[in-house]
Amino acid sequence: MRIATFNVNGITARLPALLAWLDQTKPDIACLQELKAPQERFPKAALEDAGYGAIWHGQSAWNGVAILQRGGQPVERRRGLPGDPADLHSRYIEAQIGDLVIGGLYLPNGNPAPGPKYDYKLSWLKRFEGHACDLMAEKRPVVLAGDYNIIPTDLDVYVPDRWRDDALFRPEVRAAYERLLGQGWIDALRTMHPGETIYTFWDYLRRRFERNAGLRIDHLLLSPDLAPRLKAADVDRFARAGERPSDHAPTWVELEDR
């Protein structure tokens, strides 16, 4: 089965491209981020017509996450991370789909750093680490997929030295990512492509896609029990090259069926 994550950068503007990508690649599960649409403006009917059931947490103008299931209806487990009732951003949603727990996340960008937005990113990360730890303790197969807004290593950015002070690459956020791997989570793309240059995002500015000046910031972390089931992982670069593309490309894993 194929599980994908895709920051669509506006599901209203991206709907044609999203439907075309679903039709071409037919992921069994897709986590979407940056819906940029209020709850009532999610294109539920169009996705149903395409064969996908969905749960989503919308928000006007910014953020927004969804989980799609081909030929089924995801069972929602939670929306929002535990630990801060005052946090109203729509950035996390979790579902049970078959034997899998799927967490879809849109981690805060955090720029400019330092500053309040960066502080929010670090506090969100702290809560996410706690929740990831709780999930790990459940000893069930889990996939945490989404836009992490974290560049894990120098290999994951076209010119590392220009990004040292950026909120996506600062030591604190890279350390948090390392701590997640330390919990036992498996970075699926990096595991399948060690040492390889792989990007998932290219800024619209300055012909960054044409120059392949990108970042690897969209990740699928697998619980350790899924490691033997991991068959493939990759990025659908063709979607970034299409008409009116998102600035992110869909990223996916292929797991052996149970």
Added chain:
DNA sequence: ATGGCTGGTGAAACCAGA
């Protein structure tokens, strides 16, 4: 260091993204 794109909002000398 910037913000030359892009989307959403609402009418901006706007904001946010990464």
